[in-house]
Amino acid sequence: MNKPSSIKKTGYKQLSLIKKLAILLLMAVVLFIGVGTLLQTRLEQTQLILNDLTFNTIPAMTNANQSAIKSSELFSALELLTSSNTPVERRIAELEVNKKLNETQEQANRVNYSQNEFRLLKTIQEEMNNLNLLIDTKLDIADKITKKQKGLSELQYQADSVYKENTGQTPLEKTQKAKWKIAFLELITLAYRVEDTDRLDELKEIKHTIELKLSHLESIVEETLPTLEKQVSPLNTAITELLMSDQGLLNLQANHLKMIGRTRGREYFIRNLISDYSNVANQFSLNKNKYLKDKILALSNGVYTHETWFIGGFILLAVMICTILALYTHAIKRLRILTRKIRNMTTEPILSHSSKDEIDELFHAFDQFSDTINTQNQRLETLSLTDSLTNIANRRAFDRRLFYELSNDRTLQIDLSVVLIDVDFFKQYNDTYGHVSGDEALQKIAMMLSHTIQNSTNLIARYGGEEFVAILPNKTAKESNLVAQNIMQAIRLANIKHRMSDISDRITISIGIATRTKGESSDIDTLMKKADMALYYSKNQGRNQATHIDDIEEMKDN
Template structure:
C-alpha cells in the first residue's frame, strides 16, 4: 500500500511551526527594555510634525460644515458659484495637508466627500434652474389677466367665466410658495377640476367668444398641467430640494465623522509618541538584533510556505484543471498527476469517471444508430454514414452508388402471416443483405419499415447493377413463401439504383432522392426488378 502524504497535514504542521516562531518573536519584543538615544530623538523629530499637521487639518475640517450650508441654501446661481469657489479653495488646502499624511484612508474618505459635494452642487444647480423656469411660467400666467380683461369687455356673459378663470390664476400663483408635495398635488387636482368646470361654462358664452375662451383655457391648462408645466416643475423642484437637504445632512455627517477621525488620528499620534518613547528607552540593542534575526527567519519560513503552496497545490491544481478542460468534447485520456496526496486521488477519480462516461457514451451512441429488430444500422446511422462517405468519395474522386430496396407487398405479408412472421422475414432480408454486400467499406441499414438501403463506395453503376442482381437471386433462392404477393408466390424485392462518379457527386439528399425515384419506377414496372437512375440520366 502506498503511503499517503496529505497536503492538509503538511500545511497544518507548517502553520503550527510558523505560529510558534511568531509567538517567540512577540515574547522577545514584549520584553524589550532599552533603545539607543539616537532612535528616541529621531522618533520625536518625525512625530512632532505629524502632530502639527493633524492640528492644522482639524482646524480646516471644522470650517467645512459652514461652507456646505452656504451651498445648500444658495438662492441664486451667483451665490452657488461663490459657495462652490470657497469649498474648492478649502478642498485644495485640505488636499495639500492630506498628501503629507501617511494615512491613505483619510484621502480616500475626503475624495468621497468631494464627490458628494459635486453631486450636491449639481442638485442645487438643478433646483435653481427649476426656480428660474418657474418664474418664467409665473410671468406667462400674469399675461392671462390682460387677456381675460379683453374678453370680459366683449360680452356680458363672460364675467362668470372670467371670475372663475381668475380664481384659477390666483391658485396657480400659490404653487411656487408651497413647500409640501402633498399640498402641490392637492392644488393640482383642484385646478384640474376647476378647469373642467370652466369648460362647462363655455356653453354660456357667445359662439364667437367660445373659440377665444377655449384657446385661452387650453393654453392655461397646458402651462399648468403638462409635463413641463408649472405644477410639474414645482413638484420636481421640491423633490430636488428634499434631496439637497438630505444630501447636505449626509455630507455634514460625513464631514463631522471625518473631523472626528482626524482628531482621533492626532490623539493616536500623540499616544504613539509617548508609548514609543517609553518603549524605546527600555529596548536593548541585543534583543533588537535577535528580533531582526527571528524576523528574517519568519520571512524565509513564510516564503517557503508560499512556495510549497504554489508548487505543490496551486500549480498542480491548475494543471489538473487544464487537463480536464482540454478533454471537454474530446475522447477521454488518462490524466497523470505526480504525488501521493489528495490531488493525485482527485485525478485518479476523474480518470475513473471519465473512462466510465466515455464507455457509456460509446455504448449509447452505438445503440442509437442500430436497428433493434434486424441488428443492422438504422436511419440515423445511415444518414451519418452516407454524408461521411459522400464527402470522402468527393474528396478522393471515387464513384459511389446507393441502393434503395423495398420488400414487395410486405403489408400483405404481415396481414397474411402475422407481425411476428413479418419481423422474422425482415431479419432474413437483413441477413441476406449483409451476406451479399460483404465488403468492409460497404454499408447496410434499415431505412424504415420494409425499406433497406446499401451504400457502395468505390463502386460504379455496373458493379452496383451486378450486386443488385445477386440480391434478387439470393432472395429467390431463399424462397420465403408469400402467397399475398401479386408477382410471385415467394418473397421478392424492388431495387432502385443510383450512382455517380466522384467528380460530379451530388449531395446526400440528392442521391437519396434519385434512389427513391428509381425504386418508385421499379414498383411501377411491376416489382421484383431493379431500375437504375444515374446522376442526370435515367436507365
C-alpha cells in the first residue's frame, strides 16, 4: 500500500520540476524578448537622435556659421563701393556687393531663420540700393565740378588773351587792364581752392571771400575805359555765372560735401545692419550647439538609467542560455561603445571598421560631423580673438595671453615687458579726415607694428580705439626701450599725413613701458597701471616719445 503512495509522490515532484523548468524557460524567453525589445527601442531612439543631429542640427549650425562668414565679407565689398571714385569703379564694386548679398541670401535660405532675419537682409539690400543712388549722385556732382574746373581754365586762358592784346591801347588802358588782370587771377586762384575744400564752414568762408572779390572786380570794371569794359565785362559775367549760379562751382561743391556726408552716414548704418545680422547668425549657431549637447546628454543619461536592468538581464540570460548571453553581451558592448563615442565625439577620432552594418555607418557619419563641429568652433574662436578692423589680436586675446604669461611658472624665470601705444591727437585726425580715413590709418599703424615687433613669442594687439599694446616676453627694460624706439621709427617711416596735429604734420605716437623683472611677482592690473602711468608721462611731456616707468621712478628718487 505504501509503494503506490511513494510512486505518486515521486511523480508529483517530477511534474513540479518540469513546471518549474517550463516557467523558468518561459521567463527566460519573456526576458529575452523584453531585453531585445528594449534594446531595439533604445537603438531606434539613438538612430532618431543621430538622424536629427545629422540631417537637421549640424547642417543648421554649419549653414548659420557660413551665413555669418558671408555677411562679414559684405564689409569689404561695402568699403570698396563707398571708396569708388569713378562710375567704372562703382559698377565693379556694385557687382561685388550684389554677389555677396546673393551668397548671404542663399546661405540664409538654408537656415531655419525667422522672418525678422529675412527682413533684416531685405533692409540691407534696400539700403545698399539707396547707397548706390547716393554714390551715383556724388559721382555725378564730382563730374560737374571737374567740368567747372575746366571752365575756369578756359576763362583764365581768355583773360590771358585779353591782357596780351595791346594793339592801339593807351598807357592808361594798359594800367587798368593790368589791375583787372590781377583781380581776375586772384579770383581764379581762389576758385581753384573750392574743389580741395572738404568742410562746409571753410567753403562758406571761401564763398564770402569770392563774393568780395567779385564785387571788387566789378568796381574795377566800372572805373575802366569803355573800350576795356567791353572786353572784360563778358569775362566777369562768365566767371560770376560759373561760380555763383545755382549750378555754379560753389553750390556744386557744397552739394558734393553734403552728399559725401550722407553717403558716409548710410555706410555706417549699413555696417550696423550687417553686424546685427552676423550676431544673429552666430547666436543661432550657439543655440544649435546647445541643443546638440542637450541631446547627447539626454542619450547618455538614458543609457545609464537602464544599465542596471541590462546587467541583471544578462546575468539571468547567461544562466539560461549561453547563446543569448553572447548575443546580448555583444549588443550591449556595441551600445556602450556608441555612447562613449557620442560623449567624446569632439576629442577622439574613431577608426573605421571593415564591416558595413548600420552602427558602423552611424559611426562614420558622426565622425564627419564631429570634424565639422571642431572646425567651426576653431573658426569662431579665431574670430573672437581677432580685431575686425586691423586683423591683429584684440583686447580679449591680449588679456588671455598676459594672464598666461604672468601665471606661468616658467615665465617667472625671464623678464616680461608691456608696451602701451597711443596715437597722438587721433580725435583731431578723425574730425579732419573722416572716420574712414581714420580706420585706414589704424590699419597702416597696425601693419607697421606687426612688421616691427611681431614674432613667435611677442604679441601685438589693439587695446581699444587708437590704443595698441604689445607683450614682449624675455625683454628687459633696456631692450624694451629699444623696441619702443624701433616702433616710433616705423611710424615715422609710415609718413601718415596729419595737418591738425599740434606737434607734427605727420601722425606720431606716445609710448608707455613697464617691465616685470625676473623672479618678481606681478598681476595684470599692477603691470598695466605702470604702463599707463608711463604713457601718461609721455603725453604730459609733449607726446611723440617713449617712457619707461623705471625712468620716472629714478627721477623721483633723484
